[in-house]
Amino acid sequence: MSAIRRKPVGDPLTATRRHSRVKSGISRVAEKSLFDQVLKVCVLSYRCEPRFRGGKRQSRDLASLSVSDPTPSFGDQKLPKEAPKLLQSKLNKLALNQGSSDITDPLVRRCFLAFYALLLDPDFSRRIKENRRAEDVVMFFISSSTKELAKSGSQPAEIKRLVNYFTATFVKFLIATLREAGFESSCTSLIRQLQSYESKLVNDSGNLGESNNAGFSGLTPTFDVADIHLAKSLGPYFLMSDSLIQKGVSQIKDSATEQAAVADLRLALEQLQQDRFPYYQRQYFGSEEAYQDYKMRAVDAVQTQMANYGAQNANQATTYFYIPEDPRAYGRLLVKICLSHDLKSKSDTLLSKNSIAILTECFNLWQIPSSTRAALVMDVCQELLKLKELPIELIEDSVSFISHVGRENGKREWDTSLWPVCDREVYVLGLKEVLVFVIDLISGCIKAIYEQKPPSIGPYLQILGECVFCSSEWDRVEGIVDMPKVFDNLSLVVKTVAEHKYDEFIDAIPRDHTLDPLHIIELADRIISSAEKLQKRYKRPLLEHVPIALIAAKTHFSLFSVDSQSMFTHLMSHMTARHEEPSYDDMTLLYKKLCEIRDLYVQVLPGEFPFDLESAFVKYIRRHVEQSATLATSWVDPAIEADRWEPMDENEGIMYSSSVADMFTSLGTALAIISELHWDNPVHVAQFYTLLMNGVSTAVCKYASRVFQLFSEELELEDDKKVKYKSRQEKWMAMAKNAMAGSAPLTPYQFKKTTCIKLNDIETAQTKLDEIEAQLDSEKLAKVLEGVNTNAGPGKIVAKEMPSKKRAYLFTIRIVQAENLKACDMNGLSDPYVTLVDQATRKQIGKTRTIFEELNPVWDETFEIATGGPSWLTATVWDEDSLGSHDLCGRAFLRLDPAAFGDFVAQDYWLDLDTQGKLLVNITMESERDDVRFYFGKALRTLVRCENDMIKVMVDKLTAFIQYSLSRETMKSLISPGRGKLKEFNMESVSSWLSSTSISNVPLTPTMIEDAITPLYxxxxxxxxxxxxxxxxxxxxxxxxxxxxxxxxxxxxxxxxxxxxxxxxxxxxxxxxxxxxxxxxxxxxxxxxxxxxxxxxxxxxxxxxxxxxxxxxxxxxxxxxxxxxxxxxxxxxxxxxxxxxxxxxxxxxxxxxxxxxxxxxxxxxxxxxxxxxxxxxxxxxxxxxxxxxxxxxxxxxxxxxxxxxxxxxxxxxxxxxxxxxxx
Structure with missing residues (x-):
């Protein structure tokens, strides 16, 4: 058992340089040395398996995994409010090995500490404090213990017996906690129940508790490689056979013990506490806070590991047995071996379970913190990425895994400011390499943007967005990567590709006399289509700085703007040489297409479009506008003839018919011709609209006239279907008889729905015409033309170029009233109406409605006539007769002389009729003007008058009954109620009845007065x-x-x-x-x-x-x-x-x-x-x-x-x- 003594390292810069040496010297860490170090860890892990610590194995079913069947129940007895805090305090001492405790077995400590971790959760602690149920505390301990033991790989039956014993120990621990805090007297009943539950658990767990200090008798390790799972799994990683691995196990089995591990841990703890740990010292960190954070976590990790190994008789070590000479270098090589193996084996995850188990055991024992683990994985991933061993698709999984590791499996927040400087720099360099690699892939995709199915850039952008740009270290990455230069290089790639594509387009255009407008149009279509496709594919700028579609469009439009003028000049010169006139449709289509290009050009490029389209195409556009204005009136008759006078959509409240919709759709299409041209000359546009609105105005006036004619004919037809009376008086006497005698229900005038729809159409026409006026802004158009003069610049259409028209005058004749007319009926009255006839053409200009039974009628109706000079009109007053021909009341003549009138000056004329009486007319003259406002006004005024006349006709159907009901005769019937009811209903009896003068003295109430006109209501x-x-x-x-x-x-x-x-x-x-x-x-x-x-x-x-x-x-x-x-x-x-x-x-x-x-x-x-x-x-x-x-x-x-x-x-x-x- 030998190891090299570690020496402290210098300042942070030295640490960075040392890391560089580690990276460059990784190859000097032989795989054999790494294998030896890993094998030690595997043997130690094998020794510490729970099966070698437990009692005899029993063959019980998996269902016996749970603790004793009875669920603990302690009645209504509650724990003290202080119980959670007391348990936290005592468990904290256990975790820090402070004070005396009977709990020395490592498995028991692990279960107690697992429950301690749960108790530290604020939500859990608050829950226990709120309900204070002892059974809840016990059940949570059972649950956490069962999970902890399951991690050790023990058999189900064995876990059950252990949980029973550990729970009994915890209940004993809880009782002791209550007694030490002085709650024995207040919780006597609860403590008694806890003791009873403890005894039951001890009996169920057998003889496990005879000696708390002796550990558990169990199986003996065989050190057979087949029984050592982690050691056996090393074969594929290091390309070793089981026999070689077995040989290595046999060599180290006696030295790779728990005592050696505890000795290493004690040495590490001592060095950490004295700030002498050779691998992570104060100068390796960017701040004191970062170092202290590392130190606290490292000390806690070492103490936890020591607790897991239990009280071992270990000698004080001066060198490390398990921890290698350079943990970073060994760890990086181990990560690379594991990751390379798993990538080749097509694992479902980035790292397999075996790899994670090996890395976790080694990194834990080698005291490699989470920051270094994350940095090592990043370093290896970027290396394998460049070697194309790591698929690009796994980058996101890799970064996600690195994040998980760096956050200690999600237990803490990601904060690289607390990392060692070298780890942080390795991580930043890894991100930079990922960025550069992905940018190269994106550049390759840009070269294929014009292909039918170009490779998608989205996945690469997602990788950068989620793995690089969102990183907390992105600012550091930007410091070592020149991003503006990266963007410029990508833009240059786009421009080069676009130029090559334009060359392909232009090569397909003929260069000789066969050049046709359609060739230019096709070229423009290709350019536009290409730009649209790129716009759809690349809607947003690449990396927010490289607008692929915009750069390509700028390139294409800039080249085409120059070439299009040359092609047009070439085209027209050849057509002139052949004495050919270009097709109007082709030229219009070409102009629109070039306008479309121009609009796109000004959107993406500064300055004006080099080709002056208006100068080249003006005569063709004006010709088309003139034709549209002429055709406008031809749309009226077909629209009316096809109309069934039904609402377009009654359910949606669209109460007008198809004719007005069809006509204004046609008018709108004609007006859209100009707007769709995108004509870049406001004077031209104003003149085009003025020319076109002349035709539109005429069409609208014709439509109003036709609709009013149909409206009037429909009402006259309805009147003809009704019973005819010799006079209007007789007709209304008959209606009054029904209403007042109650012999028949009152029947109102039944207006047909088609009649109402016609009135709706006129109203809709006003709305649609006003919408057109608002859209065109006639005031603005007129103001533009006010400044037009004959000194316009080149390419400008001036006023004199517009078609000249003969001076015309519009006379408005209002038939106001008549006085003292001739009585033509037997009742001494007349039913007068007036007709106006042009003497020159014998054409009727207008006809008023009939005012029944009146010698001083008021019509107040208006008619129009346009003249080019003086003219004579005949105004004739007729008496309408239901039976037979109409009688003449009188006639007068009227001279309309423009010289006698001024614009807008209305003049009243009392015309003496040739029989008796006189007729009042009001005449206003307006000079017709070639002004778009005049054309709008003429059309809208016609519609307004048509609507008013139609409403007048409708109201006239109601007027007679209103006048009859609200009459002095009705008042007399209220004042003289003694008249009684009529027995006969004829003129004589009614006159006698009405002349009755018997006046009642009974006061009239409002109800009585209102009831008198109930028929009217x-x-x-x-x-x-x-x-x-x-x-x-x-x-x-x-x-x-x-x-x-x-x-x-x-x-x-x-x-x-x-x-x-x-x-x-x-x-x-x-x-x-x-x-x-x-x-x-x-x-x-x-x-x-x-x-x-x-x-x-x-x-x-x-x-x-x-x-x-x-x-x-x-x-x-x-x-x-x-x-x-x-x-x-x-x-x-x-x-x-x-x-x-x-x-x-x-x-x-x-x-x-x-x-x-x-x-x-x-x-x-x-x-x-x-x-x-x-x-x-x-x-x-x-x-x-x-x-x-x-x-x-x-x-x-x-x-x-x-x-x-x-x-x-x-x-x-x-x-x-x-x-x-x-x-």
Missing amino acids: DYLNESFATLAVGLTDEIRLKVMSRTWRVVLTTLTSLLLPRLSYKRTSKTQLSAKEVDIVFTWLSSLRDFFHHDGAGPSLEVLHSQQYQELMRVPVYYDLSSEELKDECEKLSSSTFKTLQDKTYVGLPELIKRKNTVMAHRNRTVMRKQKERIRNAKREAPQNEDIILCILRMRGELDFVQRRMKQKERLQQTLATESLVAKGRK
């Missing part, structure tokens, strides 16, 4: 319910809001006549009748609001509603009081008109109807808000007073005051114009 309820099925919520609310305006107008007409110069036959209502009117108003307001389901209160409380609510303020005043009030208001009226914006109100109203005011919904909303604010400030009280005075016969005063107001308004308007002119 039922009628509106059913009508709105019908509309709700087919209309969108927005349109439904618009219909309801317009119906509410009819209600307000009807109720106002009950209280007041219209303001006019003429005398009226209408009389003032009584107080009771006024109360009825406002009760109806309140009730109908709540009905329409419907708890928020209908129009909002803000909409219902409109300007008209507010004016109606002010009527009672003046209604009961005398005529003189009203005149005085009117005179008082005259001065304030003048001041208000002068100070406020009311003077501008007529101009606002005029402007809001112009095309430019409809260019988008935002402008429309702002205009509407301005008008609403102006109207809110406008004085209306005086008009109410004048209406009341007119009703009382004070016509002279009314006429005088109206003329004064007109002169005042004219004066203020003139002053306003003069003021504007001065500005």
